[in-house]
Amino acid sequence: MKILMVSIPSLHFFRWTSQLQDSGHEVYWFDITGMSEKSERLNWVSQKVSWKLKWNYPGRLFVKKKFPKVYQFLQHFNEYKTSSVFEEYLNEIEPDVVHSFALYLSCTPIISVMEKKSNQKWIYSSWGSDLFYFQNDEKYLKDIKRVLPRVNYLFTDCKRDYEIAKEHGFSGDFLGVFPGGGGFDLAHMEQYKLPNEQRKTILIKGFQGRSGRAISVLKGIECLKKELIDYNIVVFGADDEVFNYVKYSVLKDWFNFQIKGKMSHQEVIQLMGQSKIYIGNSNSDGIPNTLLEAICMEIFPIQSNPGGATEEIINHHINGMLIEDCENVYEIKKIILEAISFLPTANYDKRKLLPELDSAYLQEKVQKIYTNLIA
Structure with missing residues (x-):
């Protein structure tokens, strides 16, 4: 053929x-x-x-x-x-x-x-x-x-x-x-996964531009300094708009906050292997590949839900959390707090989706x- x-x-x-x-x-x-x-x-x-x-x-x-x-x-x-x-x-x-x-x-x-x-x-x-x-x-x-x-x-x-x-x-x-x-090469990704108890990173996708809404997430965490003190907060793939926002934000003075620009795919996967929570936020998408990679790396996902697409794979408060209004800073802040409280008692099969994502x-x-x- x-x-x-x-x-x-x-x-x-x-x-x-x-x-x-x-x-x-x-x-x-x-x-x-x-x-x-x-x-x-x-x-x-x-x-x-x-x-x-x-x-x-x-x-x-x-x-x-x-x-x-x-x-x-x-x-x-x-x-x-x-x-x-x-x-x-x-x-x-x-x-x-x-x-x-x-x-x-x-x-x-x-x-x-x-x-x-x-x-x-x-x-x-x-x-x-x-x-x-x-x-x-x-x-x-x-x-x-x-x-x-x-x-x-x-x-x-x-x-x-x-x-x-x-x-x-x-x-x-x-x-x-x-x-x-x-699909994803799950066997290759396995080598980068730290045990859950060793993971201390909250990973945030740093896209803004036409559809990304990373800045709404950053605004949501700015007033959670005390609650997030035990986590490393890493923004990856940040564009110029996000870098400029952070430059004038209180986040730039946080000892546990990092912002990174463009990274190789391999570097992102390695970073995911150290992460406990992944946050992706946009006003439009299908099922983001980065979200699927986060699931493959067994990170607890928080993801926007434009048009109901993300709810096809994430059950709210079960295997992740959904942001229904990507611009609502209060909602995002509330969801992050809920996720931190939820994680220690979470009891769900992280690997349920993995076989269907295997390359x-x-x-x-x-x-x-x-x-x-x-x-």
Whole structure:
């Protein structure tokens, strides 16, 4: 079977595609950005990359950085059209199925081609905010309503998004709910887990920006200095907005508070292995991969619940806690206090979800799904 993947070069995409290695399928990747180099991680995949520029002229990056408007004008003449290059590659490969990851990134740019090739089977994987957030924007909703009726098959990372997809025109076959990046190597992660009694860290995801709401969490803990004195509080993956907030916050003077910027995936997993509580807060997401990794590392999770997605895997006050209003500092503070009180008496099976998140288990399921598409 020939499978043509269409995606940006992201960790989630690489991890998902790795599930097909040694499956017997021929796998191709069309890098929708057209700007990346070949991925060594996917060296077994045929890759269409670095196709975007007609001429990579000297000083291009300097012009892009210093004169962005001039750069945009020049690129209008210096870039190949995505749909044209994709159509040429599609005709060359003649795949059994095309698989696009993220609607506005990898479906919308090729929809004109896929409408023309109406008999070409097409899978769409919904990621995070793909449908839940962007359905509220008129421009994106127009794209959503154009793409979904054409799509034949759908993967989502939560049940919520399957319902949203049906509302906006999807009538094809639902292939199931899977983590956006596939499963997790539980055996590898095991080595980084400290015994529960040795864990003293509260780990906070530091995203703000469009959908992250880390600052609401920080505001919630500012008045809990006494209650959190025995914990190390670590913010990871913090963006500039969060760093700037902390700079003028009382938190900067706490001896047990740390803020870290971008970290490697391996560093995050190691940090999780030392953590007792994980907090992720946003106004839009599906089932966050970081949350699933926290569950794999047996951390007690506190997570926002946009559109009811997170409650699909977290039972409030049983295997974690849900933030219903990501902006409500009082609610967040109250939940953190409840979690600290709850942990010593918690009696739940931390490993209940783990078998269903294991990479080997999910890889077998995913390979069967692809195979059955042409059975």
